[in-house]
Amino acid sequence: MAFQGYEPDNQTLLDIYKRAALLKANDERARKVILSGQIAMVYYSYRGQEIIPSALSAALRDDDYVCTIYRGIHDMLAKGFPLRPLWAELAGRVTGSCKGKGGPMHLTYPPKGIMVTTGIVGSAAPIANGLAWAAQLDKNDRVSVCNFGDGASNIGAVHEAMNLASVWKLPTIFICQNNLYAEHTTFEKMTGGENIANRAAAYGMPGFRVNGNDPAEMYAAAAQAIARARAGEGPTLLECMTFRFFGHSFGDDDSKYIPKEQKAKAMENDPVPAFRAKLIADRVATEEELAKIEADIEGQIDDAVNFALESAWPTPDDLRFDVFEKEIAA
Amino acid sequence: MSDTATATDTAAKKPARPTVTILAALNKAHFDAMAEDPKIISLGEDLADPEGGGVVGVTRGLSAKFGDDRVRSTPIAEQAIIGAAIGASLVGYKPIAEIMLMNFTAVAMDMIVNHAAKLRFMSGGQTSVPMVIRTMTGTGFGSGGQHCDYLEAWFAHTAGIKVVAPSTPEDAYGLLRSAIDDPDPVIFIENLPTYFAPVSFELPDSSHRVPLGKAAIQREGTDVTLISYARIAGEARQAAEKAAENGISVEMIDLRTIAPWDRETVLASAAKTSRVVIAHEAVKEYGVGAEIAAVISEELFGKLKKPVKRLGGAFSAVPYSKPLETAFAPDAERILAAIVEIAG
Numbered sequence: 305m306a307f308q309g310y311e312p313d314n315q316t317l318l319d320i321y322k323r324a325a326l327l328k329a330n331d332e333r334a335r336k337v338i339l340s341g342q343i344a345m346v347y348y349s350y351r352g353q354e355i356i357p358s359a360l361s362a363a364l365r366d367d368d369y370v371c372t373i374y375r376g377i378h379d380m381l382a383k384g385f386p387l388r389p390l391w392a393e394l395a396g397r398v399t400g401s402c403k404g405k406g407g408p409m410h411l412t413y414p415p416k417g418i419m420v421t422t423g424i425v426g427s428a429a430p431i432a433n434g435l436a437w438a439a440q441l442d443k444n445d446r447v448s449v450c451n452f453g454d455g456a457s458n459i460g461a462v463h464e465a466m467n468l469a470s471v472w473k474l475p476t477i478f479i480c481q482n483n484l485y486a487e488h489t490t491f492e493k494m495t496g497g498e499n500i501a502n503r504a505a506a507y508g509m510p511g512f513r514v515n516g517n518d519p520a521e522m523y524a525a526a527a528q529a530i531a532r533a534r535a536g537e538g539p540t541l542l543e544c545m546t547f548r549f550f551g552h553s554f555g556d557d558d559s560k561y562i563p564k565e566q567k568a569k570a571m572e573n574d575p576v577p578a579f580r581a582k583l584i585a586d587r588v589a590t591e592e593e594l595a596k597i598e599a600d601i602e603g604q605i606d607d608a609v610n611f612a613l614e615s616a617w618p619t620p621d622d623l624r625f626d627v628f629e630k631e632i633a634a
Numbered sequence: 635m636s637d638t639a640t641a642t643d644t645a646a647k648k649p650a651r652p653t654v655t656i657l658a659a660l661n662k663a664h665f666d667a668m669a670e671d672p673k674i675i676s677l678g679e680d681l682a683d684p685e686g687g688g689v690v691g692v693t694r695g696l697s698a699k700f701g702d703d704r705v706r707s708t709p710i711a712e713q714a715i716i717g718a719a720i721g722a723s724l725v726g727y728k729p730i731a732e733i734m735l736m737n738f739t740a741v742a743m744d745m746i747v748n749h750a751a752k753l754r755f756m757s758g759g760q761t762s763v764p765m766v767i768r769t770m771t772g773t774g775f776g777s778g779g780q781h782c783d784y785l786e787a788w789f790a791h792t793a794g795i796k797v798v799a800p801s802t803p804e805d806a807y808g809l810l811r812s813a814i815d816d817p818d819p820v821i822f823i824e825n826l827p828t829y830f831a832p833v834s835f836e837l838p839d840s841s842h843r844v845p846l847g848k849a850a851i852q853r854e855g856t857d858v859t860l861i862s863y864a865r866i867a868g869e870a871r872q873a874a875e876k877a878a879e880n881g882i883s884v885e886m887i888d889l890r891t892i893a894p895w896d897r898e899t900v901l902a903s904a905a906k907t908s909r910v911v912i913a914h915e916a917v918k919e920y921g922v923g924a925e926i927a928a929v930i931s932e933e934l935f936g937k938l939k940k941p942v943k944r945l946g947g948a949f950s951a952v953p954y955s956k957p958l959e960t961a962f963a964p965d966a967e968r969i970l971a972a973i974v975e976i977a978g
Contacts (some may be wrong), residue, residue: 368924402758402967412757419724419761430714431749434721434729441675441703441727448721452825461744466712471709626759629817 305513307524316362316589320519321356321583322597327378328576329601330387334377335554335610336396339397339574343395345408347374349550355575356481357382359522360449361477363530367444369435370430371420372451374409374503379451383466384416385569387608396556397615404618405626417446426456429465436474436539447533454543455486458628463507466541472509476527478504478541481516483548488561498570504541514543546575551610657801658691660824660885664730666840668700674814675704675722676769677715678732678768682707690770690829691733691818712738716745716767717949720753720901723765728814736823737780766813766820767835772865773963774827774873781949782826784916788822790893790925796846797892799823801867803834805890808844816846825865851903855885856972859903860925863889863914866964870913873969874961882977892922897929904930908939909976911964915963918946940976945969 312320316594324626331351337343349593353375361382364370364492372379385401394402401413409423419435422428439446456462457480480500484491497503504511518624522544529540547570551558557623558567575584624632668674674695689695697705708715710731713887719729731737739746756763773782789797798813798820800806813820819919842852852867853874854860862870867888874884885903889895906909906978910930912923927942943944953959 371721388920397918400758402760404755405758406756410756412753412760414760417719420753420960425746427717427749430717430745431721433714434718435725435762436721437675437718438722438725438727441722447764459715460857461713463796464709464711465717466720467709468711468714472706625754626757630798631760 307528308393308502309509310524310527311599312359312362312520312523317583317588318518318554320358320362320523321579321594322357323382324576324579325598326352326601327354327381329598329605330377333605337551337609338443339512340555342455342609345394347408347554349548349554350375350378350434352549352570352574353481353483353516353546354378355519355522355579356479356516356546357451359519360479360526363372363401363446363523363527364447364449366416368446369417369419369439369448370451371422371432371434371449371451371485373425373428373456374423375422375437375453377408377411377452380411380413380418380421383418385411385413385418387411387604388611391608391612392615395615396617397612398618398622399611399615403622403626405622421514425460426452428452429462430468432476433465433469433472433474436469436476437472439475439520444536445475447477447530449477449479451479452493453486454480454484454495454500457503458486459492466509466539468503468587470509473536473538475541476535476539477529477533478539480541480543482543482544483546485552487552501541501543509539509541511541511543513543513545514527516546517573522530542616553559635940649835652832652834654803654837655830655832656800656806656809656824657690657692657829659807659834659837660810661694662837663807663920664696665691665699667811667814668696669703670840671728672817673726674728674730676730676732677706677718679706679708679710679715679734680733681705682923690826692768692954694825706748711747712912716742716750719765719937720745720750720763721766723763724753724761730814731765732765733767733769735953736769736785738785739767739785740771746789746795749798751792754818755794763819764817764823768811768822768824770824770826770829772825772827773959775954776954776956776959777952778954780812782945782952784823784825786892787916790922794818796820796894797866798846798890799821799825799892799949800890801825801828801864801888804838805844805850807838808842809846809890810917812843812846812889820846821902823864828865828868844890846893847896849892849899850888850890851885851899852888853884853886855883855901855907857883857907858882858885858911859900859907860969860973861885861889861900862886862914863892864915866915866941867915869964870917870969873973876966876970877973880974882973884973895926900926901930901933904934905937908937909975910938910941910942911969911972911976912947913945913964913969913972916961917949918944919949921946937942943972
């Protein structure tokens with residue numbers, strides 16, 4: 305195995321599943337809430353990509369940094385973003401983590417190291433380096449994770465960032481979640497070279513293409529990259545293969561650009577139920593134990609959605625605050 | 635100088651000619667700030683000493699004194715530079731990022747405008763970006779269309795970022811120290827052709843600060859208010875002196891901070907003189923002068939004796955050929971002509 309010595313034990317697998325189950329349930333609820341008209345928001349479903357951040361986050365510490373993009377709620381929830389301030393932010397309420405000023409594309413929660421969510425493709429990468437630089441200067445062996453997609457792998461910011469991370473030996477982990485579509489365009493059509501992982505070699509860092517839907521492989525790859533970064537050996541690029549089930553933005557008709565068979569096959573291999581079945585088959589957990597975990601999650605999401613919908617809206621006067629540290633004069 | 639030095643001692647030590655440049659003041663500001671606060675770090679192309687300590691030497695000596703961890707030369711990659719500064723600033727550092735020339739900020743606009751300026755607001759105040767972006771620019775060296783634009787209006791138009799442009803060594807020192815102290819991102823504009831002119835007698839003391847958002851009335855007057863900043867403030871000072879010889883009393887204001895600008899000082903002066911000239915090197919159309927003229931007209935409509943007069947760069951790329959480059963930006967002569975016209 306490529307990542308020998310980093311295989312997850314049963315307790316870690318269960319931890320990964322708890323995160324993945326939360327992510328799956330939260331996405332299902334988000335789509336339901338949008339369709340019911342309770343919350344109007346721009347939503348980029350991550351359904352199908354849950355295993356990547358669940359396995360990664362199981363290998364991270366709370367004080368490690370994460371930057372992600374607009375399709376990134378899975379990255380944040382897996383890292384420990386609490387549900388109430390998350391849902392209140394999605395609903396645009398003053399109790400949201402960003403007081404309703406950021407919204408789904410700019411979710412931020414520093415207590416869990418969730419430092420930046422950007423709506424600009426690839427832009428998390430240069431900033432993730434800065435967090436890594438701070439960790440390097442502080443000598444606190446934190447790592448900085450930069451999530452991006454296969455689409456972002458073609459933008460300049462990502463390349464500038466990978467080069468700088470390598471030159472400065474920064475503890476940055478580049479996580480490319482390759483879901484095979486950059487918005488509506490196929491990976492093959494827009495990507496020079498066979499894959500993204502190979503690009504790492506050009507920047508003098510290790511790069512691996514891994515099955516992002518396989519919890520054990522994803523965990524081991526992440527744990528090895530993290531260990532390397534903590535040891536001061538520099539960055540790693542992981543290209544994590546996956547698929548998104550609900551198009552680019554929720555509501556778009558992906559049947560126009562994704563072949564029906566490709567999507568059907570990906571959904572048949574839905575990684576979260578497959579992981580669940582494997583945990584039971586391998587006797588890591590019982591059906592009852594997992595059902596209890598899932599029921600608890602539903603209860604927590606119920607509570608968070610209710611909290612959000614009952615919370616107050618911000619007032620126009622709030623526009624004067626948080627532009628600068630000192631408020632703008634009325 | 636010891637604390638017990640008297641005014642006489644100071645006068646005795648004062649050299650016969652000015653020796654202090656903006657360059658030296660900026661260099662000292664870096665040294666003083668980094669010595670006082672270990673969280674101040676610095677990065678940019680050719681910034682460290684093995685690469686020359688900056689292309690004109692603003693950061694010379696810093697890496698030797700404070701080490702390669704805190705003072706780093708970077709690849710030629712402006713997004714990577716600003717991104718690294720943003721990230722470090724989010725978790726307790728105070729980076730000074732140098733973008734060698736102001737036109738190169740265009741390469742990093744996403745980092746500056748979409749991220750540095752907005753992260754505080756978009757995070758609801760959970761995070762902030764206390765960083766300084768130093769950059770140099772200015773016509774006069776025949777650099778042509780991509781190396782010397784004044785682009786301050788782009789940044790002044792962006793909520794969440796402050797814009798500063800000193801015209802004297804004292805202000806360069808005091809504003810840079812204040813920009814570093816500031817809790818928000820600041821674009822600090824240095825004028826390349828005036829770096830090297832010895833214009834002051836002493837380097838500022840390490841306690842010297844110039845508050846952001848506070849203009850300087852560099853000459854008091856009663857007939858015409860003249861507003862400028864950066865290199866053109868020097869041209870404006872000369873124009874004001876010549877106007878005085880012609881019997882026109884000019885109140886000359888150096889904005890020093892472009893955003894947020896000192897409305898109080900400007901409006902008080904405009905109310906007093908009822909005649910206003912604004913001059914800057916940036917292209918006149920949609921420039922900083924337009925905003926100031928608009929606010930003066932909003933606040934003082936009916937009290938002005940003449941419409942506000944604006945002078946700025948021509949609506950062209952900065953040209954190469956010397957006569958064209960000279961014609962591009964306002965100078966003391968053209969500012970004087972504007973003063974005479976509006977005073978008439």
